[in-house]
Structure formats: C-alpha cells, structure tokens
Amino acid sequence: MQSKKERERLGREKLTNIIETCKTVEQRSLDPFLVDINDNINQIKEFFPEWTVPDDLCLDAETIHHLASVVKLQGEWVKHRSTSLYTDPFILEEKLKQMPTEEIVETFAQAWHPVIEFEQISLHSLTEAVRYWRNLLPISERWKEVPPTEVDVGFATREELVQQKILRDKAFSEELESFWQTLKKNVNEKGENGKIHYWNFVGAETYEETVQRAFMTSFLVTYGYATLEIHPLEEEIFVKPNEEPDVKVSKKQLVSVPIAVSAEDWLKWKKGAR
Amino acid sequence: MSKRKAIYASKLKRATHLLFYKRHKKPGVKGWELRKALGSDYTKVLKIMDDYLKALDLQVKTVFEDEKNIEKPSLEQLDKARFYVTLRGELTPKEAKMVGWRIDDLAGLATTISYIISKKGKATRKEVEDLLRDKLPGWKVSLNIDRYIRYGYLTQDESEQLYLDWRTRAEVDQSKLVDLLLKTETQNT
Numbered sequence: 361m362q363s364k365k366e367r368e369r370l371g372r373e374k375l376t377n378i379i380e381t382c383k384t385v386e387q388r389s390l391d392p393f394l395v396d397i398n399d400n401i402n403q404i405k406e407f408f409p410e411w412t413v414p415d416d417l418c419l420d421a422e423t424i425h426h427l428a429s430v431v432k433l434q435g436e437w438v439k440h441r442s443t444s445l446y447t448d449p450f451i452l453e454e455k456l457k458q459m460p461t462e463e464i465v466e467t468f469a470q471a472w473h474p475v476i477e478f479e480q481i482s483l484h485s486l487t488e489a490v491r492y493w494r495n496l497l498p499i500s501e502r503w504k505e506v507p508p509t510e511v512d513v514g515f516a517t518r519e520e521l522v523q524q525k526i527l528r529d530k531a532f533s534e535e536l537e538s539f540w541q542t543l544k545k546n547v548n549e550k551g552e553n554g555k556i557h558y559w560n561f562v563g564a565e566t567y568e569e570t571v572q573r574a575f576m577t578s579f580l581v582t583y584g585y586a587t588l589e590i591h592p593l594e595e596e597i598f599v600k601p602n603e604e605p606d607v608k609v610s611k612k613q614l615v616s617v618p619i620a621v622s623a624e625d626w627l628k629w630k631k632g633a634r
Numbered sequence: 635m636s637k638r639k640a641i642y643a644s645k646l647k648r649a650t651h652l653l654f655y656k657r658h659k660k661p662g663v664k665g666w667e668l669r670k671a672l673g674s675d676y677t678k679v680l681k682i683m684d685d686y687l688k689a690l691d692l693q694v695k696t697v698f699e700d701e702k703n704i705e706k707p708s709l710e711q712l713d714k715a716r717f718y719v720t721l722r723g724e725l726t727p728k729e730a731k732m733v734g735w736r737i738d739d740l741a742g743l744a745t746t747i748s749y750i751i752s753k754k755g756k757a758t759r760k761e762v763e764d765l766l767r768d769k770l771p772g773w774k775v776s777l778n779i780d781r782y783i784r785y786g787y788l789t790q791d792e793s794e795q796l797y798l799d800w801r802t803r804a805e806v807d808q809s810k811l812v813d814l815l816l817k818t819e820t821q822n823t
Contacts, residue, residue: 387793436754449752452815456748457768459818461741462727467818468744469730471811473720475804476692477661478654 364410371407372416375423378403382426385433392433400427539576540585543601555589558597558619559629567626574621588617645672645679646686653683653694653719660786660800662697662718669713677712693722697804718804742766742778743787748815750788750798751808759794 378400385392404423411417456464547556562573577599580586584606589598597619649672652663668676684694698704699714707715725733730740749765750757759779766775779796782788786801802808 449749452748452752453765455815455818456745456765461738461769463818464741464744465730465737466727467814468740468747468811469725469727470814471807472725472730473693473695473722473805473807474725474733475661475695475801476654476719476721477656479656 367407368410368416371410372419374403374407375419378423379426382423382430385430386426392430392437395427395430397427397431397434536576536579536583536585539573540580540601540605543577543580543586543599547599547601555598555600558588558599559625561599562621563626563629567623570626571621574619590617642679642682645676646683648672649676649679649683653717662716662804665713665715665717668717680717687719688722691721691723692719694718695720695804697800716800716804720805738770739778739781742770742775743782744811745769746779746782746788746796747798747802747806747808748811750796751812756795756797759790759796762796 381395384390385395400423404420404427408420411420459467543556543561546561547554550556550560558577562570562577564570564573577586580599580601581588584602586599586601587606589600591597649668652668652671657663665676668680672679680694687693695718696707696712697716697718698707698711704711727737730737735743745765746762749762753761762779763775766778770778779788783790783796783799786799788802789797789799791797798808
C-alpha cells in the first residue's frame with residue numbers, strides 16, 4: 361500500500377506529464393488527438409482527493425486548463441478538416457516534391473491574381489518637387505562646418521551648480537530627514553491614529569511636486585522612516601511615520617509595492633480634496 | 635450629362651486614383667478611407683468601377699479583416715475591410731515570368747503557400763525550409779522565405795512560425811489553389 365506522501369508525489373508527476381504533453385501539442389502544432397482527453401481526465405479525478413495544499417490545487421487547475429486548450433485545438437482541427445481548404449500536408453508535400461517546377465507555377469498562376477499598383481509621378485508632385493529644390497540651400501551651406509566656439513574657462517559657484525541641478529541644495533539624507541519631519545507634522549495635523557492617507561500626504565498643488573513627494577515617500581519607506589499600511593479590499597493606502605528610523609527594515613527582504621501616481625489620479629484627488 | 639451622373643463620374647475618378655496609386659506602405663485602401671473620400675455610397679462607386687474594370691480583366695477585390703468571404707457585410711465590416719484592384723483572370727505561365735519573378739522563386743512561393751494552407755495556416759520555418767531545399771539550392775531557401783515575408787505573402791512570429799500575410803489574402807484564391815493541386819495529383823496518379 362502506498363503512503364499518502366508517495367501518492368501525492370506520484371500524482372504531481374502525472375499532472376506535470378499531462379501539462380508537458382499538452383504544451384508540446386500546443387507549441388509544435390502536433391495532432392491534438394494524440395492526447396487522450398478521457399484517460400487524462402480520469403487520472404486528474406483519481407488524484408484530486410489527495411490535494412490539500414493550494415499549490416497542488418493550482419497544479420490541478422493548470423492541468424485542466426491545458427487539457428481544455430487541447431480540446432479547443434481538437435475542435436479547430438475537426439472544423440478545418442471539414443472545410444474545402446483541407447488537404448493532408450503529407451500528401452501535398454509528396455505531390456509538390458514530384459511535380460516539376462513549371463507545373464507548380466502553372467497551377468499557381470491559375471489561382472494568383474496579383475494586386476495592381478501604380479508608381480507614377482504626377483505633374484502636381486513634380487511642380488512641388490521643383491519648388492522644393494529651388495528653395496533648398498546648397499549642401500555646402502546646409503552642412504557648414506561650425507568652427508568650435510571659444511569658451512572662457514572659469515569657475516562655477518556652488519549656487520550656479522545648484523541652479524543647473526548638477527548639485528543638490530541639501531544632501532539627500534538631510535532632505536529625507538526633513539521630509540520625515542514633514543510627514544510627522546502632517547500626521548499630527550491631518551492624520552488619524554498616527555497615520556495619513558497616502559494621497560493626502562503625497563498630493564500637492566502641482567503634478568510635478570506630487571511626483572517628487574511620491575518619490576521621496578518611497579525612500580522614507582525603504583529606509584525605515586515610515587511604513588505603508590495597505591487595505592486591499594478598501595483599496596486604501598496609509599503612510600505611518602516611525603518614531604525612530606527602523607534600520608532593521610532595510611536589512612529584511614523587501615517587498616515592492618507599486619503605486620501608480622498618474623496625472624489622472626492626481627486630478628481626481630485634487631477635485632476630491634477641494 | 636445629368637447632375638447625378640456627373641457626381642458619380644467624379645467619384646469614379648477619385649476612387650481610381652485611390653485604388654491604383656499606393657498611398658501607404660501597403661497598397662489598397664481601407665473601407666473607412668473610401669467612405670471619407672467618396673461618401674457613404676462608396677460601395678456603389680466601387681461596383682461601377684468593378685464593372686468598368688471587367689473589360690480590362692481587372693477587378694475590385696475586398697479582403698475582410700477576419701479573412702472570410704462575407705456575403706452581406708455590415709457597414710462596420712466594410713469599414714475595416716481593405717480594397718484592392720487585382721487581376722480578374724489568370725496569368726499564363728509565360729506572363730507570370732514577366733512580372734519580375736524567376737520561375738523557381740514563384741514555384742517556391744506556391745509551394746510555401748499551399749503547404750501553410752494544408753497546415754491550417756501556420757508552419758514552422760524549418761519545415762518550410764526543408765520542403766523548399768528539395769528543389770532550391772540551400773543558400774537560396776532562407777533568402778527566398780525572407781523575400782516572401784518582405785513582399786507581404788508571409789509573416790513570421792518570434793518562435794519562427796510562418797503564417798499567410800495580407801498579400802496572399804489579397805492575391806491568392808486559396809481554395810482554388812488547393813483544388814487545383816489536388817486535381818493535379820489525380821492526373822499524376
């Protein structure tokens with residue numbers, strides 16, 4: 361008598377084999393009738409009572425899905441065979457090999473009706489082209505070599521570099537710290553239970569500023585300054601500032617939470633906020 | 635000439651320009667483009683044009699989006715269809731040589747198309763290459779398939795499966811080709 365574990369292992373193997381066979385038929389355009397649907401269904405039925413964990417149930421569902429695809433292919437196969445276009449590929453291949461080239465062309469010419477297409481210049485397009493040509497500058501003028509301009513070498517001030525966005529006004533860590541303080545302040549003023557609705561915190565007067573705030577918030581969460589509280593059923597996200605930066609968070613395996621901050625979402629929030 | 639006749643004569647000219655001259659990368663005109671240029675009665679204009687073309691052994695060919703021949707198409711189906719002017723009758727093999735194809739390239743095309751039809755509209759490139767290699771020199775086989783793809787007779791997906799493309803649908807009477815090939819087989823055996 362097989363143990364339960366042994367039967368489960370055997371069952372998984374059988375289901376995986378069925379999936380592989382179905383995939384081969386689907387991908388390589390093999391005859392779908394090579395798969396015995398009834399036999400496979402019986403096997404799936406036989407092992408179904410053994411499955412208790414979600415992974416096994418998923419495997420069971422996947423097997424059914426692949427068998428359904430094969431049944432669909434069988435349907436298409438029957439449909440194709442019943443049409444006038446059906447001819448056995450093997451017979452056709454043999455016949456084409458035996459036919460001389462001239463005969464193939466002769467046969468094809470009877471079923472070939474080439475598309476007629478003209479390519480001809482009109483007086484109108486010719487006039488347009490002449491006008492364009494007249495206005496076109498000579499190539500020596502269009503592709504003039506631009507002499508390198510002399511640039512005075514000098515020193516740029518820190519302010520100038522900040523203005524040109526080469527340097528930042530504050531170090532990133534300083535900026536993050538000050539944004540953390542802003543979050544805490546916002547929670548105290550507008551939040552509830554020590555947290556604030558994501559959009560109420562991130563949302564700003566302009567879309568650019570909103571994106572910037574969303575960007576900074578993502579770093580607050582990654583570096584342990586804040587946590588995200590997600591309520592999937594209500595589709596609500598809250599930002600909760602930590603009292604102290606949680607250093608352990610960044611060492612744990614992180615989970616990415618994509619949050620779309622589209623212009624439409626921002627407009628919707630802005631209308632709602634007003 | 636009555637006013638109505640004059641309107642149709644002008645629409646006929648416009649339709650001729652649209653259908654004969656290539657406006658996009660592909661020849662032919664979409665139904666909605668014709669409706670925009672000729673008005674909602676464009677199918678009537680095309681019917682008149684088709685009658686004119688009969689004497690020249692040409693025809694207006696409609697290729698529907700889902701590739702099937704529809705007896706009574708809806709306005710939406712016509713809008714999405716593509717219209718071409720094609721040869722109505724048949725080319726003699728001698729004439730076929732005159733349209734810019736070498737005889738073995740044309741035979742290769744015929745072989746490829748009929749083989750793909752027999753394989754329910756798709757076949758792997760390798761299968762087709764093996765079939766063509768029987769009569770074409772090895773170095774030419776892949777080049778020819780690329781050429782058939784470039785002309786729009788075939789299309790290929792990322793897993794190197796070949797399918798029939800827009801030009802085959804517009805130019806080749808697929809069921810007739812299969813019928814003729816089957817008849818040839820009967821004659822040979």
